[in-house]
Amino acid sequence: MTDADPRRAIPRTDALLLLPPVRAARERLGEHVVRGVVRGAQDRARRGDLAPELVESTVLEVLSELPPTSLRPVLNATGVVVHTNLGRAPLSAGAVDALVAASGYVDVELDLVSGARSQRGVAARAALLAACPSAEDALVVNNGAAALVLATTTLGAGREVVVSRGELIEIGAGFRLPDLIASTGARLREVGTTNRTHLRDYAEAIGPQTGCILKVHPSNFAVHGFTASVGLAELRPLATRHDVALIADLGSGLLAPDPLLPDEPDAATMLAAGADLVTASGDKLLGGPQAGIVLGRTETVAALARHPLARAVRADKLTLAALEATVSGAAAPVTQALHANPDQLHSRAQQLAGAVGATVVAHDGRVGGGGAPGVPLPGWAVRLPEAAAAALRTGDPAVLPRVHDGACLIDLRCVPAADDARLLAAVRAALDRIG
Numbered sequence: 310m311t312d313a314d315p316r317r318a319i320p321r322t323d324a325l326l327l328l329p330p331v332r333a334a335r336e337r338l339g340e341h342v343v344r345g346v347v348r349g350a351q352d353r354a355r356r357g358d359l360a361p362e363l364v365e366s367t368v369l370e371v372l373s374e375l376p377p378t379s380l381r382p383v384l385n386a387t388g389v390v391v392h393t394n395l396g397r398a399p400l401s402a403g404a405v406d407a408l409v410a411a412s413g414y415v416d417v418e419l420d421l422v423s424g425a426r427s428q429r430g431v432a433a434r435a436a437l438l439a440a441c442p443s444a445e446d447a448l449v450v451n452n453g454a455a456a457l458v459l460a461t462t463t464l465g466a467g468r469e470v471v472v473s474r475g476e477l478i479e480i481g482a483g484f485r486l487p488d489l490i491a492s493t494g495a496r497l498r499e500v501g502t503t504n505r506t507h508l509r510d511y512a513e514a515i516g517p518q519t520g521c522i523l524k525v526h527p528s529n530f531a532v533h534g535f536t537a538s539v540g541l542a543e544l545r546p547l548a549t550r551h552d553v554a555l556i557a558d559l560g561s562g563l564l565a566p567d568p569l570l571p572d573e574p575d576a577a578t579m580l581a582a583g584a585d586l587v588t589a590s591g592d593k594l595l596g597g598p599q600a601g602i603v604l605g606r607t608e609t610v611a612a613l614a615r616h617p618l619a620r621a622v623r624a625d626k627l628t629l630a631a632l633e634a635t636v637s638g639a640a641a642p643v644t645q646a647l648h649a650n651p652d653q654l655h656s657r658a659q660q661l662a663g664a665v666g667a668t669v670v671a672h673d674g675r676v677g678g679g680g681a682p683g684v685p686l687p688g689w690a691v692r693l694p695e696a697a698a699a700a701l702r703t704g705d706p707a708v709l710p711r712v713h714d715g716a717c718l719i720d721l722r723c724v725p726a727a728d729d730a731r732l733l734a735a736v737r738a739a740l741d742r743i744g
């Protein structure tokens with residue numbers, strides 16, 4: 310390197326680190342990330358890909374745009390409301406505010422009046438009980454699977470969990486109900502057949518070795534034809550006679566019936582039908598953060614809360630805050646998307662299509678997340694060339710469309726109307742990129 314070598318003009322690391330905006334970025338993003346950005350710009354200048362005098366401004370620009378997480382927000386244009394690969398339920402504005410409020414020190418386990426320790430998560434519990442008055446008590450854990458593990462461990466470990474063969478399901482991503490239950494030390498006592506299970510099947514299986522009867526909502530498939538299953542109300546007398554707990558795993562997290570989804574079980578109805586306990590997810594149709602919701606009878610919920618495993622699956626303060634805000638607040642985004650007005654969806658789709666010279670086609674959305682299989686949510690989509698899909702996914706903002714039948718379909722059901730302008734800009738940019 311000679312004196313005339315332009316690489317001599319590359320700003321030094323310590324000089325760059327001392328710039329006030331870079332110092333501020335070190336507080337926000339951390340030393341490691343900031344040094345990486347500085348090194349990246351210097352390396353580009355050394356390779357001749359960046360003029361040395363542009364190193365400083367490049368570093369400042371990259372740092373100012375660098376988000377604190379590499380998770381990228383995505384506009385969900387698939388029409389699938391609870392999209393597992395996109396993190397299931399998007400949070401409501403209220404839930405987001407609650408997350409921020411709970412991010413510092415909070416009274417999650419403290420009574421500020423007396424200064425004494427209090428029960429953890431009382432506010433989330435109260436919100437759940439207000440929203441589902443048929444439950445005597447509630448417990449929030451880490452997710453739906455944890456709720457089920459805690460329930461079957463507490464009520465079934467060392468004993469048998471009686472469950473219908475028609476309900477031994479796999480939910481996705483390695484969640485196989487029989488394996489999960491076996492992992493708790495409970496023995497699975499399968500009754501009936503894949504398509505038909507009768508009350509007598511349960512009756513014959515129950516004895517002194519029974520810990521509980523489990524009803525699982527086969528949430529991600531439907532069996533048609535010659536089928537039979539036994540409802541909770543029919544099982545209640547049997548459970549009472551043998552003094553065993555009756556558990557219902559709902560999955561979806563509906564607290565009350567939703568007329569749009571008549572086959573989707575809800576907590577209030579299951580408890581009224583005689584379940585001692587229901588378990589559900591917080592981030593499916595409830596529309597909240599990832600959580601496992603346990604609702605039921607006082608003694609049964611208390612038994613779960615007392616079990617040592619409860620500590621290992623306990624919900625954090627952020628979850629408790631966001632869940633409380635979701636349950637007690639206005640309709641969550643999931644609920645809004647589910648009940649979106651088809652006429653409004655149509656006019657938004659026409660506006661987008663008109664602006665880019667595309668057409669609108671009828672398109673059914675889906676509940677997704679393993680809920681309400683086969684239930685169409687009639688709506689509309691803007692039809693684009695298939696090649697637009699990859700450009701949309703990698704654009705800014707990232708947009709996930711549905712690729713179907715050789716086309717890229719943009720369904721607005723799960724895109725908030727406030728994002729229509731951003732979506733239009735993203736679609737224009739994608740169409741430009743593919744020419």
Ligand SMILES: *Cc1c(COP(=O)(O)O)cnc(C)c1O
Nearest residue numbers: 452453454526528559560561590
């Ligand atoms: C989704 C689901 C679960 C698992 O809940 P997670 O919140 O994903 O852990 C368990 N049971 C049923 C019936 C489900 O649909």
